[in-house]
Amino acid sequence: MTETNTPVPGPEGARVGVWFVGARGSVGATAIAGALAVRAGLAGETGMVSRLPEVAVAGLPELAGLQFGGHDVSDVSLPKRVEALVDAGVVPHGLPAALATELARVDARIRPGVTGSERPQREIAAALTADLRAFREDNGLDRVVVVDVSSTEPPVRVTPELLTLDGLEQALDAGESPLPASSLYAYAALRADCSVVAFTPSPGPRLPALAELAETVGLPWAGSDGKTGETLLKTVLAPMFAMRALKVRSWSSMNLLGGGDGRTLADPANAVSKTATKGQGLEAILGHRVDGPLHIDYVPDLGDWKTAWDMVSFEGFLGARMSLQFTWTGCDSALAAPLVLDLARLVARAHQAGRVGPQAALGFFFKDPAGSDVHALSEQWEALRTWCAELAEAEERR
Amino acid sequence: MTETNTPVPGPEGARVGVWFVGARGSVGATAIAGALAVRAGLAGETGMVSRLPEVAVAGLPELAGLQFGGHDVSDVSLPKRVEALVDAGVVPHGLPAALATELARVDARIRPGVTGSERPQREIAAALTADLRAFREDNGLDRVVVVDVSSTEPPVRVTPELLTLDGLEQALDAGESPLPASSLYAYAALRADCSVVAFTPSPGPRLPALAELAETVGLPWAGSDGKTGETLLKTVLAPMFAMRALKVRSWSSMNLLGGGDGRTLADPANAVSKTATKGQGLEAILGHRVDGPLHIDYVPDLGDWKTAWDMVSFEGFLGARMSLQFTWTGCDSALAAPLVLDLARLVARAHQAGRVGPQAALGFFFKDPAGSDVHALSEQWEALRTWCAELAEAEERR
Amino acid sequence: MTETNTPVPGPEGARVGVWFVGARGSVGATAIAGALAVRAGLAGETGMVSRLPEVAVAGLPELAGLQFGGHDVSDVSLPKRVEALVDAGVVPHGLPAALATELARVDARIRPGVTGSERPQREIAAALTADLRAFREDNGLDRVVVVDVSSTEPPVRVTPELLTLDGLEQALDAGESPLPASSLYAYAALRADCSVVAFTPSPGPRLPALAELAETVGLPWAGSDGKTGETLLKTVLAPMFAMRALKVRSWSSMNLLGGGDGRTLADPANAVSKTATKGQGLEAILGHRVDGPLHIDYVPDLGDWKTAWDMVSFEGFLGARMSLQFTWTGCDSALAAPLVLDLARLVARAHQAGRVGPQAALGFFFKDPAGSDVHALSEQWEALRTWCAELAEAEERR
Amino acid sequence: MTETNTPVPGPEGARVGVWFVGARGSVGATAIAGALAVRAGLAGETGMVSRLPEVAVAGLPELAGLQFGGHDVSDVSLPKRVEALVDAGVVPHGLPAALATELARVDARIRPGVTGSERPQREIAAALTADLRAFREDNGLDRVVVVDVSSTEPPVRVTPELLTLDGLEQALDAGESPLPASSLYAYAALRADCSVVAFTPSPGPRLPALAELAETVGLPWAGSDGKTGETLLKTVLAPMFAMRALKVRSWSSMNLLGGGDGRTLADPANAVSKTATKGQGLEAILGHRVDGPLHIDYVPDLGDWKTAWDMVSFEGFLGARMSLQFTWTGCDSALAAPLVLDLARLVARAHQAGRVGPQAALGFFFKDPAGSDVHALSEQWEALRTWCAELAEAEERR
Numbered sequence A, B, C, D: 001m002t003e004t005n006t007p008v009p010g011p012e013g014a015r016v017g018v019w020f021v022g023a024r025g026s027v028g029a030t031a032i033a034g035a036l037a038v039r040a041g042l043a044g045e046t047g048m049v050s051r052l053p054e055v056a057v058a059g060l061p062e063l064a065g066l067q068f069g070g071h072d073v074s075d076v077s078l079p080k081r082v083e084a085l086v087d088a089g090v091v092p093h094g095l096p097a098a099l100a101t102e103l104a105r106v107d108a109r110i111r112p113g114v115t116g117s118e119r120p121q122r123e124i125a126a127a128l129t130a131d132l133r134a135f136r137e138d139n140g141l142d143r144v145v146v147v148d149v150s151s152t153e154p155p156v157r158v159t160p161e162l163l164t165l166d167g168l169e170q171a172l173d174a175g176e177s178p179l180p181a182s183s184l185y186a187y188a189a190l191r192a193d194c195s196v197v198a199f200t201p202s203p204g205p206r207l208p209a210l211a212e213l214a215e216t217v218g219l220p221w222a223g224s225d226g227k228t229g230e231t232l233l234k235t236v237l238a239p240m241f242a243m244r245a246l247k248v249r250s251w252s253s254m255n256l257l258g259g260g261d262g263r264t265l266a267d268p269a270n271a272v273s274k275t276a277t278k279g280q281g282l283e284a285i286l287g288h289r290v291d292g293p294l295h296i297d298y299v300p301d302l303g304d305w306k307t308a309w310d311m312v313s314f315e316g317f318l319g320a321r322m323s324l325q326f327t328w329t330g331c332d333s334a335l336a337a338p339l340v341l342d343l344a345r346l347v348a349r350a351h352q353a354g355r356v357g358p359q360a361a362l363g364f365f366f367k368d369p370a371g372s373d374v375h376a377l378s379e380q381w382e383a384l385r386t387w388c389a390e391l392a393e394a395e396e397r398r
Ligand SMILES: NC(=O)c1ccc[n+]([C@@H]2O[C@H](COP(=O)([O-])OP(=O)(O)OC[C@H]3O[C@@H](n4cnc5c(N)ncnc54)[C@H](O)[C@@H]3O)[C@@H](O)[C@H]2O)c1
Pocket: A021, A022, A023, A024, A025, A026, A027, A028, A071, A072, A073, A074, A113, A114, A115, A148, A149, A150, A151, A152, A153, A181, A199, A200, A201, A225, A226, A227, A228, A259, A260, A261, A264, A332, A333, A335, A336
């Protein structure tokens, strides 16, 4: 095994493609520019979990070998978006110039995105599938992972045709368009033999009909909603209170953020998806409902930098009332981008290893871990470690 | 197994004594009053780790059966001290009156403490040992745990006679007095066949000669320096940064506290012991030295309530600079007292089970875990859980 | 003139009555119990602006001479309410017992409150007026101040009959009930020749018809919405940014509180009144609209203790982005009660001195200063100081 | 009078020179680059008090007309220093290139600084004076202000020869070198007919002999120690507590900073000067000593960005214990630079108007206001406003 900083190359030297839905957004653009920068020796791997030996051991496809493409509904080109991220303080000065050719090459591979209501979804799905197949073939790729980093959608009402694969296919055959965009992308991905990562809280592959499709076609997927900030902290702090038999009385949270994600979440309909995924961890860890508001506020002035303030009121021996407050000042895209790259490589590896369905062991990365109800970060880390060790062994036994 | 809230009674119904060095201090008095209050149904078990099923399973001696005694150099009686803790907001109003008889009974068992320079330490040790034996015999106890909750001492220079048991005994025979008070208490305890808990950062049982004595006489001990506040947080937050491959650039800490402990630590000589134990965890967890000041300040106005502020500056992908700040407002004695009771019961159980030497699995409770270099709280929790499960099995196999 | 701690006695030794609308609420009960405690030598004057020489100089009626009564819709007796405030940590242990007789005596003077829809408001007003007259006569009082510390009402739509006194009287004559409760109380007060303090954000005396009535009957009043916490801080911090030519980019605020006030404000209809008064100061001081959310959340667990967190994002020279965060942990009733007593005495003094209408110089106490658009605390202090000095001179010239 | 953003030009179109002692430090370089940027239309006047109408009215020399020069002991050229400030995030990208010619021109005017022990101080003073005269003559300046922004010195023991001008001159004549460097610079400045601004806490013009010299030669000066961050906040928050009759029980402060200033203050000898000036305001405002630590810590990782955390514990009515915490994250040089430019212009104006000695009305800018014991910011603002208005009138009367 090579050293900490260099991930173990994929055993078979597989060529892996990463297809971002929302490739021109903050997270997508930071991930692409970041991967290119690391490859060019212009940036390090800080923030990439895959550089830790416990994870690298799994035998992941090399970062340097990843090929990028994507869908987006935005007309702002990738190079322009990266420039904007420089102004926002996310991407270092100088990078856009140094990576100009490469960024332009990726931008050329970005295809128009869909909202899902342009025409009957059967037709849209076919077009999306064709995009994915073309990407794989044109670039001689062995495998493609579709990673959703597009804007958060509102939650969806799970109507009967979203409950079973059969029902869904019949509806599509009938010219209906029952899927939210995120799930339409997931459908197309699975039909194009691509594995899926749902980094947003949108329904995506989590609808029962979609989950069934993944089983049917034998593909792995992971989700959902990347755990990068306040929720990350909650899932290390709440276990501390639990292990110390302290009683959490209330937990109040305020999240201030600007950027595109902030703008999207300023719409209460979209925010519901996020507050739902953010809220569930505490209760799961502490074993009881916890009082306290959870706000997400759009403060344009803050740009891509998020400030979260939490106040935990708790009780100790003899009724003593105590409190913990924290303020997290984080650059959301810089936190998300390396995890997105980690996930792409981990799910590609799972695909290679023949894993199918929601990868519970990747719950470490998510606010709402598909296939798992474990939220405590250290337990998730153990699960991830074990999973990576198993893949390492599997490799060796070959 | 009984329910969460009632610890499993000691299998043999053993009568266990808990002897506090520093019984009239904030922690000692809160632990005694708290145990009496729980026994009388006037308080719950919040903050007691032993109430968690994973720990209770070990088969601990019942809280209600513990007998208390101790040494202290203070003349302020235990009931008076508890009254003061009411004024300080640590102990609820009404408790001193409700527990008056019981508190007076315990107070009558508190014997004059020593500084270690009153007379040759051989003689002092004999007197302390006699106190402990009398406590055990007068109260028909099966086992006694000596728990040091006295004022923090300065670090000690480890001279040759503190390195081996032989060397120590020769020095004592020669009329010398080489031991700091905390180690003199530990010596007397071990010689009186008592197990030991070092809740303070003082040298106590950690000097090589003392550790050797524990092995020789076949007794278990645990230490040192209870992990109750800022350091507790550090040992859940630092692993989070490590697991996410984020680079901690600096970690600055400020602790404001009043009370007796604050007054003691206002003396820089004593504070050195504390800052040493507080500092080591971060480096152990992160694998590199971390910049940043660590202050402990005596602010009399705050009484037994401590406020700690920490600021962590860290770096993510593409060099993004981010920060986490937290403010912890805790009642130190209310946090420490239940752990002290837990430890007394756990070490008594270890004694009963024939365990010898530093109990690494109790590192969960300490800033400077004797016998272990694991600092991450979740790893410590796993070790504790395993240890308790083993004791449970051992019991069943009998 | 006597010393700082003893307010200058009213020049004529006037007997002043204070009538609380909401006498059994947290603020009302704390003010009454507090005044009785100070009088009995059981508490000091911390938090009372009237103890400062600059204010005391105005020649205020003595605190010890105030007589209390009030209206409330609650059946919980004043002594019971004060007991609850002891449990909440607002009122010191022992006080209810020490003041039992006096509290009972005040409680006996509390009359049933009204919501305003019991019967035609003409009749209700007559009953309230009778209550006030009886209070003045039964207790041989020279003057009565009616202080509204009842639950916050929703804002009211200002219909034509609320615009002029004539219009209002005609509506009342016609058997209509156009007034919100707070304004009905203010109407009755002014008709009973009582001055008025609006400590809540409810409409009270601020409706045009009511303000006209105060002019007509020649009575002073002050309001509205006591400035005790986060807004207080805003009105000293915002001027700092302005004086230093720093550009405030956004100001985000979160208020967590329990208690009765918290419960009332958990209803969005009521909260509108509060967020309106809280929001206006910043813009007035900075001269431009400021972005950022303002939340008030009901967190029952916090009881009468409020925690507010604010984050100010600002810009300096060469575009440098900086921030200020603060956390205020305050006991709302302990902050409000002494101001309520100050206001009662100041408005009684204004009444004695023949002042009429909104007392702009009392804007120092309020989030939404009636008769003034000055919000910066130091400017308000200067205005208050000048006003008090004038009253002192007026007295001397007599 | 022109608009807010354009300061009133000096009535006589005077050509004013600003001579920085420490011209290549963070503050010096930011001030120079900033002034050049504003002049070139590349930056705005945010953070400049002189842009406020109340100050601009005084008739200040135009920013665009200022000529810069200075002394420094550092060999790092001004353009290089400005580059470093870009990397530190203080100065915007692109500025060094845009201002390259101008920066080089100023750098050419920077003369080697002195420590004061190179040779007898009589000789050094003569050389420094010659430098200043040459600067004035070579550039055809009407007036020169010497602004000390060099590294903080340790406090000095005031020996007899520092007490009177006569004593000082005799000592210099005798070949002695009694002056700390900052005072030697001030001596030379005054002897060269330059006014002086002491932006550091170093002794500078504050030694009695120097203050006497200023009177003798009839020159104005201002100092000392710029009030830019935590202390600024203290001087708006402490008056709030005072005006509300709340009792401040303790005030604890922690300042974390990197940069050159941080490195200098990491030496406890130098830090004494700073903690002395930082400490005095609170007591002056509150009228009593206030408990609580005050730390300044060097955390290299933070660079030019300072984080200060303060916790104020205070008491209200009925003994309620409350607290206020704040965290200030500021860019020290961006805060200081515009004030330094303001001060240069204000003191030049005072010089022109014939003012002599310490300018108490400029206390607004300082932690340790020379000639004044007023610390409350709003009172200082009133004094500044009045002073500026007087100068405006003086002008008009001419
Ligand atoms: N940054 C984090 O820390 C983090 C953490 C968890 C989840 N997320 C999620 O990641 C997602 C992306 O965040 P962001 O900050 O990059 O947001 P963003 O607004 O900057 O980017 C979203 C991108 O999606 C594109 N898009 C919108 N609808 C689309 C569609 N139907 N098809 C294709 N593209 C579409 C937009 O044009 C935009 O380019 C969000 O859903 C966010 O909630 C981010």
